[in-house]
Structure formats: C-alpha cells, structure tokens
Amino acid sequence: xxxxxxxxxxxxxxxxxxxxxxxxxxxxxxxxxxxxxxxxxxxxxxxxxxxxxxxxxxxxxxxxxxxxxxxxxxxxxxxxxxxxxxxxxxxxxxxxxxxxxxxxxxxxxxxxxxxxxxxxxxxxxxxxxxxxxxxxxxxxxxxxxxxxxxxxxxxxxxxxxxxxxxxxxxxxx
Amino acid sequence: xxxxxxxxxxxxxxxxxxxxxxxxxxxxxxxxxxxxxxxxxxxxxxxxxxxxxxxxxxxxxxxxxxxxxxxxxxxxxxxxxxxxxxxxxxxxxxxxxxxxxxxxxxxxxxxxxxxxxxxxxxxxxxxxxxxxxxxxxxxxxxxxxxxxxxxxxxxxxxxxxxxxxxxxxxxxxxxxxxxxxxxxxxxxxxxxxxxxxxxxxxxxxxxxxxxxxxxxxxxxxxxxxxxxxxxxxxxxxxxxxxxxxxxxxxxxxxxxxxxxxxxxxxxxxxxxxxxxxxxxxxx
Numbered sequence: 001x002x003x004x005x006x007x008x009x010x011x012x013x014x015x016x017x018x019x020x021x022x023x024x025x026x027x028x029x030x031x032x033x034x035x036x037x038x039x040x041x042x043x044x045x046x047x048x049x050x051x052x053x054x055x056x057x058x059x060x061x062x063x064x065x066x067x068x069x070x071x072x073x074x075x076x077x078x079x080x081x082x083x084x085x086x087x088x089x090x091x092x093x094x095x096x097x098x099x100x101x102x103x104x105x106x107x108x109x110x111x112x113x114x115x116x117x118x119x120x121x122x123x124x125x126x127x128x129x130x131x132x133x134x135x136x137x138x139x140x141x142x143x144x145x146x147x148x149x150x151x152x153x154x155x156x157x158x159x160x161x162x163x164x165x166x167x168x169x170x171x172x173x
Numbered sequence: 174x175x176x177x178x179x180x181x182x183x184x185x186x187x188x189x190x191x192x193x194x195x196x197x198x199x200x201x202x203x204x205x206x207x208x209x210x211x212x213x214x215x216x217x218x219x220x221x222x223x224x225x226x227x228x229x230x231x232x233x234x235x236x237x238x239x240x241x242x243x244x245x246x247x248x249x250x251x252x253x254x255x256x257x258x259x260x261x262x263x264x265x266x267x268x269x270x271x272x273x274x275x276x277x278x279x280x281x282x283x284x285x286x287x288x289x290x291x292x293x294x295x296x297x298x299x300x301x302x303x304x305x306x307x308x309x310x311x312x313x314x315x316x317x318x319x320x321x322x323x324x325x326x327x328x329x330x331x332x333x334x335x336x337x338x339x340x341x342x343x344x345x346x347x348x349x350x351x352x353x354x355x356x357x358x359x360x361x362x363x364x365x366x367x368x369x370x371x372x373x374x375x376x377x378x379x380x381x382x383x384x385x386x387x388x389x390x391x392x393x394x395x396x397x398x399x400x401x402x403x404x405x406x407x408x409x410x411x412x413x414x415x416x417x418x419x420x421x422x423x424x425x426x427x428x429x430x431x432x433x434x435x436x437x438x439x440x441x442x443x444x445x446x447x448x449x450x451x452x453x454x455x456x
Binding site: 001003004006007008009010011012014017018021022023026028029036037038040041044045048049052059111112115116127128130131134136151152155156159160162163166 | 191192195199211212213216218219220222223224225226227228229230231233234237239240241242243264267268270272274275285
C-alpha cells in the first residue's frame, strides 16, 4: 500500500487516510489542538505530497506521520500564539466489573484530558506518542529530535506527575 | 550530599513503579500482583479517546484521495542530492509494484507464465537448458524457423562468430535440429557443409542456391562483408525479398536479414558476392 501510494495511486491514499487519520486526529485532540480535524487534513495533504521521501515499513510510517503531525501542531500553536488547550469530550463511564476499575471509572475521559493538560508539552508528547502511536522509545526520540535517554526520563517524570496528581485528588488505586 | 545508593534505589523504584507497569499496560499485559492499576487505567482511558473515523476530507485532500497528487516526472518531493537515475529507478519500481498489486489473480498468473516462457526461451537460445529441455526447445525453434516469414531457413550474419567459424562447425556433435530441417545433408558430417545448408561443393539435389564460394570457409564475412553480399544479392532479380534492386543503400536490417536467404548467395570472404559456377549465378 505504501509502495502504491508512492506511485501516486489514489486508492492507496484513501486506505492510508482511513487507517491513520483517526490516530492523528486523536493525537491532535489530546494535544489540545484548536481544530484537530482541520489540522489532520493539513497533515495528510503534506504527507501525501511528500510520501516519496519516505522509506520504511508500516511501523516507520506510523512514526513518520506522528512526527509530521507533531511539527504541524507546533507550527499551529506558534501561529495561534497561545497556550495549548485541551478540548473536553463527552464520555461514557463503563463498569469493568472489579473494584479498582470501578474506582477508575469515576474519573471521566475529560478528566484524563485534564490530567494531560497538566503535563509539560514534552512529557505529554512522549506519553501520547507512546500510547496513541504505539511508538517505541527510540521512535519517539527520533520524532521529537531527542535522545532516547531524555525521552525515557520525560516519560518517567510525566508518569510520576500523573500519579502524584491522582494521589492528591484521591483517585489513585 | 546523598549517597550513590540512594540514587540507585530511587531509580530502581521508579523503574519498578512507573516504567514497568507502563510498558506492561502499553503491551496490554498487566503483570500479576503488581500495582499496575493506575498505568493500565491511564493507557486504556487515553486509547478510548481515539476517534473511530477519519474526518471528512476538505476539497484539497478529497482531490488527492480521488485523483492522486499528480506529481510531475521530476517528483519535487525527493531529496535534491539523490541522483536522478536512482529516482527514476525507484519510481519505475514503485509503479510496477503498484500495477502488480492492482492486477487480478488471473492477470498475475498470466504475467508469471509469460515471464517463465521468456526466461525459458532465453535459456534455450543460450543452450543453457538441461539436455532434455534443450532438445524440446530446439525442436520447437526449428518449427518456428520454418514458419517464420522473415527468415525461411537462411543464414544471418549473426550466425557467424567473430573468429570466423560457424556457430556449429561439426554437425555430428553440436548440430541443432533446426539445422537439419534446413539442411538434411548436414547429417553426413561433411565439414564443408555449413549449418545453414550451404556448401562448398556443387549440389545436384535442387539445393544449389545454398552453395557459396569456398573462400567463405576460410574467411567468414565481417558485418561489412555481409552487407556487401546483400547489396550484390539485391541486384539479382528474384534473388531475395530485397532483390528488386532498390535497396542498394536504403535497406533495413530486416531487408538485409531476409536478403541473405537460401535463395541468395552466401557471403563470401572478399565481399564480392561470387558464387560457385554450378549455381549458374554470376561471379
């Protein structure tokens, strides 16, 4: 499919868009982009116009598109000139059948986004790329232009911050 | 100042309480008996936020999804330092792979069959097939040569090796079946008989037109010699398809090839086109 897209096959573009656009859209939403849908389309237009410069498998492609999405997000923030803002979402609580999960279910999805908002931009980018994009430490380091050790430290500090916040607010298991 | 072991123990604690639960939650394999609840909850909560569908494309993106980007042959997205040849090769490979991917199974099978046939034909032409397969190929090639309209058993300039010997000078050891079809008497093993049926001896069985000058055996023609023969032959009425006398300078390669047929004198070493007197052709 990637090879077909590099040969400018429209059907391959459609499949790539259907497969990866939700991932990019979710990443941008949780990063607090003002208009994640518009930015997602902007990202994919850039991806398709420059897809011949890409080489690698699907995992590398996932890392590549998240790298582009992250850079577009930074550009959009620079243009907007304001602090990132997380969009609250309507969520549904689901019972998972055990006490701990029930306790966690008290926190809505909007609360998750609120937690993310309290992280530093780098910590949030690292955690989201790892969770949403399923990227490895090395992939995240490459996407963010940092060393793997620095990414590991950002991840650790971000998780520690989240845990302390949860503890302080009585939501820690 | 904190001792070193405090840092080590702190690092180990973070790894145990933060890194390992988080990695296990990412893999979807929470560890048994470990305080992974927070990491598992956080990871699953974030993943639940992912939308299921892509946003509706705007006009620009929709045009790409419908018709492609319409990249030019130069492909400006490529790195400027990459050689143009490699760009072209990669682009051609990508297009070929895309076409293959778009083919039906039947079309792929047909393409594979054609490729195998072409490979077998090439190997057969190079005498590189195993003996039984080579024999089958030779028989098939003989049939094709007999019915091929552009070359009816004649000799072509490329049948001669640059060193001056015919391709199979000894018919008894290395003669091809197709040669027999053109030249039945070659089975006698007469070294003066060429593989295309021409001979340095006069023939009386109606194949006189295949005869050629004996000097051709010692001095096989070069390409120029062959051309000279062709031009001489072309002056003979009815000697060859090019024998209308009009192809002195403007004959095409096909004309030249077809001009050197059993109906025409074989190339001679001196390029004069002289033939044996028994053929009744002018020297």
